[in-house]
Amino acid sequence: MLLNNILYAIKLLTEKKIRFGKTFIQKVLYLALPKVERDLYYIPYYYGPYSENIQLLLRSLEFSNYITYNYKSQNYSLQRDIDVKQEDTTKQRIKGVIDFLVNNHIKSTNKISNLAKVFMILDANDSLNNGHKVENLIELIKKRANFVGWIELSKLDKENIEDLIKLSKNLAKTLPN
Amino acid sequence: MFLLSTFEIKSFLVRDPIYDFIEIPEEFKPIVDHKLVQRLRWINQLPLEQLVYPSAQHSRFEHSLGVMYLAMLAANSLINNSSKQLNDAFNQDDNYKKFGDKKRKKFFILAAGLAGLLHDVGHAPFSHTLEHACEHANINYRYNHEEIGYLLTEKLFEDTGIINEPYSKTTINALNKKLNTLHRDITPIDKIIRELIDGPIDVDKGDYTIRDSYHCGTPYGIYDIQRLWRNIVINPEDYTIAVNEKGALEAWALTLQRYRMYKNVYLHHVRNITDAMLIDIIVSTIEKVKRRKNKLELIPAWNSANEISNENNLTKFIFWTDNGMLKVIAEINASAITRIESFLKRDIFKRGKVINLQGYPKALEVAASKNKNEKFILLDKLRELKKKMLKEKSIQFDFLIEREMIPPVFDKKVQEDIRVNIKDKKYVSLAEYLNFSLQNSDIKKKKVTNDTEEDIYPSVNYNLHLFIKKSNKNKINYISEEVKKLLTDFNTIA
Numbered sequence: 001m002l003l004n005n006i007l008y009a010i011k012l013l014t015e016k017k018i019r020f021g022k023t024f025i026q027k028v029l030y031l032a033l034p035k036v037e038r039d040l041y042y043i044p045y046y047y048g049p050y051s052e053n054i055q056l057l058l059r060s061l062e063f064s065n066y067i068t069y070n071y072k073s074q075n076y077s078l079q080r081d082i083d084v085k086q087e088d089t090t091k092q093r094i095k096g097v098i099d100f101l102v103n104n105h106i107k108s109t110n111k112i113s114n115l116a117k118v119f120m121i122l123d124a125n126d127s128l129n130n131g132h133k134v135e136n137l138i139e140l141i142k143k144r145a146n147f148v149g150w151i152e153l154s155k156l157d158k159e160n161i162e163d164l165i166k167l168s169k170n171l172a173k174t175l176p177n
Numbered sequence: 178m179f180l181l182s183t184f185e186i187k188s189f190l191v192r193d194p195i196y197d198f199i200e201i202p203e204e205f206k207p208i209v210d211h212k213l214v215q216r217l218r219w220i221n222q223l224p225l226e227q228l229v230y231p232s233a234q235h236s237r238f239e240h241s242l243g244v245m246y247l248a249m250l251a252a253n254s255l256i257n258n259s260s261k262q263l264n265d266a267f268n269q270d271d272n273y274k275k276f277g278d279k280k281r282k283k284f285f286i287l288a289a290g291l292a293g294l295l296h297d298v299g300h301a302p303f304s305h306t307l308e309h310a311c312e313h314a315n316i317n318y319r320y321n322h323e324e325i326g327y328l329l330t331e332k333l334f335e336d337t338g339i340i341n342e343p344y345s346k347t348t349i350n351a352l353n354k355k356l357n358t359l360h361r362d363i364t365p366i367d368k369i370i371r372e373l374i375d376g377p378i379d380v381d382k383g384d385y386t387i388r389d390s391y392h393c394g395t396p397y398g399i400y401d402i403q404r405l406w407r408n409i410v411i412n413p414e415d416y417t418i419a420v421n422e423k424g425a426l427e428a429w430a431l432t433l434q435r436y437r438m439y440k441n442v443y444l445h446h447v448r449n450i451t452d453a454m455l456i457d458i459i460v461s462t463i464e465k466v467k468r469r470k471n472k473l474e475l476i477p478a479w480n481s482a483n484e485i486s487n488e489n490n491l492t493k494f495i496f497w498t499d500n501g502m503l504k505v506i507a508e509i510n511a512s513a514i515t516r517i518e519s520f521l522k523r524d525i526f527k528r529g530k531v532i533n534l535q536g537y538p539k540a541l542e543v544a545a546s547k548n549k550n551e552k553f554i555l556l557d558k559l560r561e562l563k564k565k566m567l568k569e570k571s572i573q574f575d576f577l578i579e580r581e582m583i584p585p586v587f588d589k590k591v592q593e594d595i596r597v598n599i600k601d602k603k604y605v606s607l608a609e610y611l612n613f614s615l616q617n618s619d620i621k622k623k624k625v626t627n628d629t630e631e632d633i634y635p636s637v638n639y640n641l642h643l644f645i646k647k648s649n650k651n652k653i654n655y656i657s658e659e660v661k662k663l664l665t666d667f668n669t670i671a
Binding site for chain 1 (some may be wrong): 357360365368416417534536537539541542551637
């Protein structure tokens with residue numbers, strides 16, 4: 001259920017003292033959701049993978065005072081104590097993604113957006129878990145990024161794209177299925 | 178205005194109330210004559226709206242021909258206005274790069290026309306109503322006209338021997354929504370055709386907005402067709418469809434008129450009431466036959482979309498039309514006959530209350546969910562309440578959950594997606610071009626953060642509409658409170 005997963009992600013991000021807005025949390029959930037749900041809810045958008053449903057639920061949670069957004073500290077905070085009872089696979093994946101972001105010092109919206117974009121391209125081409133040559137993958141990323149209007153990503157130098165590919169593959173390996 | 182002879186495409190003509198004449202390429206004759214396409218003559222484009230606007234008797238066949246024609250007109254404009262971008266796209270496509278300029282253009286026109294002609298071929302009788310009814314019913318299947326349409330398109334191309342034509346391959350890729358645009362198999366040409374048929378500004382909307390308006394006898398859907406579709410270009414940044422400055426106002430007109438059509442026609446309360454009524458009839462029939470052999474009479478693709486490829490089921494599909502389905506329902510579900518009669522003679526419930534689901538996140542989550550099983554949980558509870566009210570209090574009510582439409586000024590499509598090509602090859606959003614971009618507004622500036630997507634656009638919303646039998650009208654407040662209680666209980670977030 002998306003709603004529970006959104007609240008769980010907000011709770012963990014707050015605990016880890018990570019600043020996050022709508023884009024950041026969209027990308028965290030994109031990286032964490034199982035493939036079926038990623039494909040169901042997300043489309044490639046200007047800022048990377050985007051889910052209208054997640055946007056809708058964030059608004060509704062704000063409207064119903066479950067969460068508030070503080071524009072000064074640029075952060076969501078929970079307004080009620082949410083007891084997350086089930087430690088299901090998706091929640092383990094959310095935790096895995098957030099730990100991964102902390103360990104790899106990925107704190108900016110820009111960095112997580114680029115990571116999510118690369119992850120999305122590799123995922124769409126079944127290249128997250130296989131041994132394609134890095135050069136081919138760099139070419140694939142550049143071509144497809146350009147194709148959907150992710151111009152900044154397509155213009156990144158090879159080293160940066162290679163780094164994002166490695167991060168995506170490591171993340172995919174780290175997360176439980 | 179004849180356009181196909183320019184590309185050495187032989188054609189024949191049919192009369193059309195919107196475009197006067199529609200040119201149909203000779204290559205399409207076996208497709209148009211195929212039983213799967215001819216079936217669309219018997220599927221009403223607005224089967225429920227005609228209970229409000231009696232002259233709305235046009236078919237999906239007529240609309241499909243219209244979209245085909247408009248797609249070819251638009252493709253012709255892209256050839257004229259964006260030749261460089263189009264050539265770049267041709268050169269990246271194995272299906273096109275081996276051909277010379279003339280053939281490439283001809284195939285491009287044909288691919289656009291075919292995708293337009295076949296974009297609705299998978300529609301069920303009563304179209305979206307049947308799809309919603311599958312969500313309400315306790316079955317593990319959801320009818321998806323796009324998925325079915327894609328399978329039928331492949332079947333049509335095999336039957337007519339054009340499966341290996343370059344333009345057929347483009348059409349198939351454009352209609353196969355399972356492949357998202359990041360997939361390596363989707364070429365720029367595939368994407369352009371897909372955007373033309375299903376994008377922020379596309380020929381499907383371009384045709385139905387004006388055609389439905391014409392047949393309803395309303396003035397809501399009128400825009401300047403030629404001005405818009407002759408002034409479109411390819412945005413070289415991402416191969417999306419943009420408009421040039423001459424077309425910008427008409428892109429806005431189409432968006433606005435479509436909104437007027439939604440408010441006055443597609444979401445008319447009588448249409449919503451009959452939608453709920455028909456969903457109820459179909460669901461009760463589905464539940465009656467779900468363990469019986471004759472369930473395929475009701476939905477020829479009951480278990481999976483692939484079922485349709487079986488010849489027997491395909492024949493059932495051909496007879497699966499608006500009237501055909503009502504007849505089948507009456508035959509297999511005698512208890513529905515009275516309700517079908519009420520539907521046919523427009524003896525319907527009255528408007529009750531509207532509950533905004535934004536205050537009920539859990540209900541909103543399942544209402545908007547793309548997972549059928551999740552969605553069913555709430556719908557089933559509401560249906561249970563409906564039964565309980567009838568049994569215990571003799572109160573008859575009905576409900577419909579509906580996605581609200583955002584006014585176009587605030588719509589992301591207008592604020593961001595539809596692009597206008599201005600001087601120096603620059604592209605800006607339609608809202609920015611027309612000077613009402615929220616990106617530049619004072620409200621936006623107050624909320625600027627380092628978060629690039631921290632927008633202030635209103636989010637889509639879902640409403641729960643309650644309808645009530647005329648004789649129970651004084652009970653609507655009671656029903657509304659009961660439904661709110663149900664939503665509050667449902668709202669427990671663990």
